[in-house]
Amino acid sequence: MRVAVVWNSDFTGVINRFGQPYPQPPQPWPHYGAITKSVMAALQEGGHETLLCEGDKELLATLQGFMPPDPQARPSGLVFNLAEGIQGEYRFTHVPAMLEMAGVPYTGSSPLGHGLTDDKVISKTLMRSCGVPTPNFRVMRSGTESTEGLRFPVVVKPRHEDNSFGLQLVHEPAKLTQAVEMIITQYAQDALVEEYIDGREIHVALLGNREIEVLPLAEIDFGERETRLLTWEAKYLAAVQPPTICPAQVESSLATLLQDIAVATFRACQCRDYARVDLRIDRSGQPFV
Incomplete structure (x- = not known):
């Protein structure tokens, strides 16, 4: 062919x-x-x-x-x-x-699937409507909007970009305006501000459509790094990148839960053929997409 x-x-x-x-x-x-x-x-x-x-x-x-x-x-x-x-x-x-x-x-995905997942706000809204856990968030255009109900630290990122472009970890409200302004100035779009989930990061790769195959889980090994987040710098500019462990060592019941959440996300966002869903697991064992 x-x-x-x-x-x-x-x-x-x-x-x-x-x-x-x-x-x-x-x-x-x-x-x-x-x-x-x-x-x-x-x-x-x-x-x-x-x-x-x-x-x-x-x-x-x-x-x-x-x-x-x-x-x-x-x-x-x-x-x-x-x-x-x-x-x-x-x-x-x-x-x-x-x-x-x-x-x-x-x-790969259709224009619809790509469009839904290109917009983090739409994809998070779709996930929530299907019962998929995802961190609390706000959409900000200035950084001066209310943060009531948001727990710091927060992750600030462009609404539409991928590959960790513009990803920032903000520990206190006083630094939020500067982070949001950077997104608006550099990327000409809204900033998504969501609660940071401190814990393990697991990637779930999926293959198929009607019957979806879940490939072996992969974990980002942050080791003793102070910032447990895959920023652009950590991915591509650091002298040593965080290694990936595959297959990840995950207890069977948690692995099943991660797989179910990943498949639900795949379907909620109208993905097709293949996709990867990235999850964070907090200290209590609760996964979030």
Whole structure:
């Protein structure tokens, strides 16, 4: 089968600059390229014909040349979607939407699923409506809004970003305004302020749709680190990154609870094919997404 692996590596293939651009890190992170190479290698090992292409304005023309239309209107290939988008708050939705319009099958979530999970406020609201535990939060536009009912410390992050962009741990209300202003100035969007859950961090990877397979749980080993939080700096700039333990050592009843919560989150947020749900477990053993 012909499989086009679509990613974003240069973020320049647009007609105009419009909306919030994808945040550019201080230095390129190596894991994205490594993941892409691994996917390409696995597909080729499976006997598939592959093409690596940019998820930009030239994408459909590139795909039409690689997998030309079938006379019987059957797709002659598919896209393995690794694209993160170029610009706009909902940039993760752009490549799936283009592919659906053009009639090209692809892996991963639909534009709806990406749109729901790109907005942390919407996804947290959906999770709560399905009984999924998630930390208390506020949406802030200035940092001077009421924090009544919020327990400090809190985590401050952009409403729409991923990859720990802008993630900050704030220990006292007096420092909150500065943290929120940084989000608004640097990312041009609301700040999500949610209670910090001090404890273990477990990642649950899921595969499937109607029948969902839960892959082995993974735990971030913070060791003796003072800040037990995966900020951008901790992920990509620190001399030593926190290691991941997989499979995580989790008691069976807690593991079952984590798996159930992860599957409920997957369904609440309209995910498809695969996803990862990150959970924190507080000192009493209560998990939160």
